[in-house]
Amino acid sequence: MQGRKVLLAAAVAAAVFSSAGKANAQTPGIVVENGETQEAFNYAGAVRDRVWVDSDFDSDADGLADKIAVDIIRPAETNNGLKAPVIMDASPYYSTLGRGNESQLKVDDASGLLQKWPLFLDNYFVPRGYAIALVDMTGTNHSTGCPTVQDATDNNAAVDVIDWFKGRRTAHDKDGNLVPAPAWFNGKTGMIGKSYDGALAAAAAVTGVDGLTTIVGESGPYDYYDYTRSNGVIQRGGHYVSSLANTVTDANRQAYCKPTRDKIDANDADATGDFTTPFWNVRNYVKDAPKVRASVFLTHGMGDENVRFDHFSRFWYALQDLGVPSKAWLMQTGHVDPFDNSRAKWVDTLHHWFDYWLEGVQNGIMSQPQVSVETSPGVLTDAASWPVPGTKQTQLFLKPGAELGLAPATGAEQTTTFQDSASQRETAMLANPTTVTANRRVFLTPPLSAPVRLSGTPTVQLDASADKTSTHLGAILVDFGPAFPRVNRATGDGVQTLTTTSCYGQASAVDNGCYKDVGERIDTTTTAWRVTKGVLDAGHRTSRNVTTPIVAGTRYPFSFPLLPNDYTFPAGHQIGVVIVGSYRDYGTTASTTAANITFSLKNSRISLPIVGGDVAARAAGISGGEPTTTTVADTGSAFTATVAGSAPAASPLPADLMAEALNKADFAGFTKLDTAGGAVQFLDGGQPLGAPVPLVGGVATLPVPALSGGSHQISATYVGAGAYAASTSAEITRLVPVNSTVGGSVPATLSLVLGAPATFGAFTPGLAKDYTATTPATVLSTAGDAALTVSDPGHLMNGTFSLPSPLAVSFSKAAWTAPVSNDPVTITFKQHVDATDALRTGAYTKTLTFTLSTTTP
Template sequence: MGRISRIWRVGLAVLPMAAVAVLGAAPPASAQRGPSIVVRDGVTQPVFGYADAIRERLFVTSTFDSDSDGQRDIIAFDVMRPKATADGLKVPVIMDASPYYSTVCRGNESECKADLDGDGLLDRWPLFYDNYFVPRGYAVILLDMVGTNNSTGCPTTNGTPDNLSAKQAIDWLNGRNVARNAAGQVVRADWHNGRTGMIGKSYDGSLAMATAVTGVKGLTTIVPISGPAEYYDYTRSNGVITRGNSYVSSLANTVTNPARRDYCKPVRDALGAADGDETGDYSAFWSERSYVKNVDKIKSSVLLYHGLNDDNVRPDHFSKFWYALAEHKVPRKLWLSQEGHVDPFDSRRTVWVDTLHRWFDFWLHQVRNGIMDEPRVDLERSADVWETHADWPIPGTRETEVFLQPGTGGAGGLDLAPVREASTETFADDPAQRQDAMINNPDTVQPNRLAYLSEPLRAPLHISGTPVVELRAAADKTDTNFGAILVDYGTAERVAHRASGEGIITLATEDCWGENSPTDNGCYKQTQKRVATADLELVTKGILDAQNRKSIRTASPLVPGKLYDFDFPLLPEDYVFQPGHRIGVIIVGSYPQYSSQADPNRATIDLALKNSRIVLPIVGGTRAAHAAGL
């Protein structure tokens, strides 16, 4: 521990609630004495300075001890707020809590925090939030997650200390914790209006969700961008390990400052010992890293963003969180794009900044701008072509059974009725088979996959939601994997999300969002969609460890030769198959481009077609499927 962090351990008292505004109690701007925000055309205006904004670095003592050194960890965060807050202006907070500010860094241009003159205050602030929102009457906090940058302790990769890091600062903002500056002086948030919003992409997005599900008072809204909501699903899928052994401890190492990595090795070793890599099963370790199960505790609204083709934080993270938000009637909006792991600032910049501005104005400044009266969902149908919908899955969606049909020398078929006679098709698990080999040439018989194709469609067929594969099969080993892929066979121009850049191209030109200081500007490189014409599109996919067919918590070995039901979801999608295209369902054993570990069993699998199907969430249900020619 450093000298400063040690002196804070003594004599910390909780500030009285009177030290800050209570959530919801801030008077409207027009009733404030002294400086106030200015609202014009339904949004706050940039009437405050940026170069002269107040900048602070503060530290709070946490409620946890991640490194087990007998002392509670210190959480550091940087604050920027309008100068007018020193004269009575009350403002809300926009917070981005992150583990990345000194290692991986943030945004498409990998911006790090930077103290250029060594005075202990930031001169360069990553991302545009400070440049844009501080002049409009907001404070911005960039918080260092436990064990990263200026915070003490050690990262636990979405464990409890990570999850509670941002809560420590929100408690300070609302008078329930003490913050000190580097000199050890107590600093009060007497400028705060009681409302805080959190935002962030990927890990930062997960920290926003993690904070919200604590139910902390004072967190008014969150904007998670492509964040893991179930960390089990980030490293596993239905019992199959999808990222390498010890991934959790490896990521903890990545986000730790190099000078502290040796110190934090015992914490990483404990993570590696508890993660269950030997089985891939769900356990208490993963339950600690689940935010979906605690959605009922959320008191904030949610603006959720995800790329439908994100193969890093896969789309089942947004869908499970979204379904839970709907169940508990949490105020919410959703954006779904065609890109991969891309921030909306780099996908639909102008509209996103406008939406974010109005969202924060409504929830944090209580500006009545009608944003919650607008359609709940924005969805990108094709490159830069967006639609709005009342909800997601799109209203009118019905789960529709589509049955696998036997082939006659080539691919099998798809039909709304099951086969009448018992029929079995056989394939061999090949742990080395690549994804392109699985989905290319669907009419060609291959020994390591089964392919089922519809006839060319007569009308568009729209799926919206989570497809489920239901297979009846037997294997000649006590274990095997199953993989399923839904494919659109038809030539079209599409967002090239599988190429470099995850669907975008970064240009040399810049545009600017907000005000500047001598050391920090709000200018960022522009982007454009990467598109390509292709003969097919991998629409969605899923995998299952056969031993986890009953539960992801417990493995049940197979009896060789015995038929079992294997039901598992594919990743959620919203996709329109066009007329003339064919729908393909590919069934495999191992799926090495989805799983990080080769399946050693090399089982031979018999698929009983009479009881095997894919359940598609079709907009319009069976009637729409018939109209399309299924």
């Protein structure tokens, strides 16, 4: 029924395009409605091509350059001017293991052209104006040469095909005729593929080849050393690389390609697990991420035991650090194509991704949340990035009493010893966590009072020694608690094929575009759920390049990453860490030394990427906190709070082993616990004084704010962070003066007080003489200024008689520029009498007027 609906929609879309085509038959084009390309071209009438692209390499050393076969299907309108982008899937599986959940193989028709095309890409995208190119990887199916499992000769196959599309390389048909670069190509290629195919897409991307616009990598191994080893422990021994090369080689060429495989065996370092260069370098695309020029859409199953989830995270971290346009789709399943997870939503998302990057359709996909994470079976939750925002690496310590907490044990250091067992199975490692056994150690948090979500890559650091010169170490992060629905990745990669089918795109007589539906397998019984795990070969503790034996009895900081995950521990469950030696169910070879391993219960720890960090851990009831002492001081201009505590610092992480396993920030910032971090809340009388102040070097500084007058009791509370517990200081007193106002008023006053009247005494007639007299005065003024003046003195008078010479008056001080009080002034009088002046008997007098005035009362 669903298929009929899709085909009916296709017929309508084709009719719409056909009508438009009559208006401009010379230039057919795509049809875009509602932000996506529509079915406007006929799949059954599409053009099919097969060409062989000429390479420059010779993988089988036969003296002839290899030829890469590529099958192309494209709308017939490309012969009449339609420009089409290419969606390419380069694969070694088209004639051996097949593609997709139903293991579809390429099937040719009688003329030697591809008739049955694996997967849905052709049915869905060709009617929307795309060309599909399926490339037979070097040495597989119709291509010549021999597979080398992602050596340069494998990886360059797709690159050479892109070069041909762009006109930089030659190609021929089955008869040897030169085939020119296609005129219909719009210049943009998008590669897609799962597993090996996804790695080939990444390998092409890290060349920076012009013409590769985007890749969609699905569960690809992006570092083949990490695919066959894990931190120096061999996961896939027995010359796995050459074994895979044999698997993807057609049966009739396997014997012929044996010399090529022998050369692989001679360089894989299976005997030591070392990272031999250049054998593994060419198969590591993470280190070459800076060369990527295409956008990248990665999908992966977090429960993938074939290509483990750290292949995604390592490549993803590198791309994010570089700012490469990217998107991610993360599932709880194992090695599964998202087409077999959330099919309808995946096809819709993939459609919009290719439309945007290859056809230039502005559909908003790059403004949508960057990541979709399956947070519970069948539920996809969007996030702005991954690890999700707010995630912080939070260290939990392995402590005596099987405790797992936010701080190391106090007091003298204790240790614990267990013996490595090469035969111990994972079921035994996880069973009965509170029972001490000889071959493991288990550490538990209290039951959680709130959910705790992890998002990212955990790291274990064991401060340990062994009584042998070599051993393995393993760690398992476990959710202990009542069962609840989770994807059962242990069986069938967490999925099962159903009896129903769904159809995508258009059909032809031999390809109906219909596929069996797939459902998730759900576990509802497990009470000890392995969340993630990790292993380390002690000889590769600092480098994967070379084995360095340990010295028996010598303590080392053994650091190694666990596989990343995005997982929520429910409330009521316990977070558990299981420490073991060999871990055979990891898929690795086991150590044969049966070493006794001793590790510190003070310095050993696991760093978990917790959403919300230590704040969320504390809120969930995870106990611990190194005791701290907070002291507060008053410097006059600022209050300071010093937080002191003691906790063992984490040892630096080995760069060669772990730089690619973590994002740059987590690697560089692996917590150093010798100085408290976090913030301090200053208090005034028990009430918050401003906002919390971050600690810098263990000290928080708050400039003294405006305080009211009186006595203030200042203290500081350290809120706790990481391994440090909260603490509050004693109070100190800050006295702020209290202002009080007293006043009075001054009336305006200008006062001049004169002393006794002045007298010259007796004038002597007939004698020329100057007579002088004085009188004191006192000035009082509240004005801003004052001036003392006298009226015109005139002449001394005796009745009607006057002295001929005028009376003169002067002041010792006559001006003031500020208020004065009782300021003394001497007034001097001077009178001249000449020898010829006629003097009349009696008293000569004169009344004068003195004035004290102001301009600023």
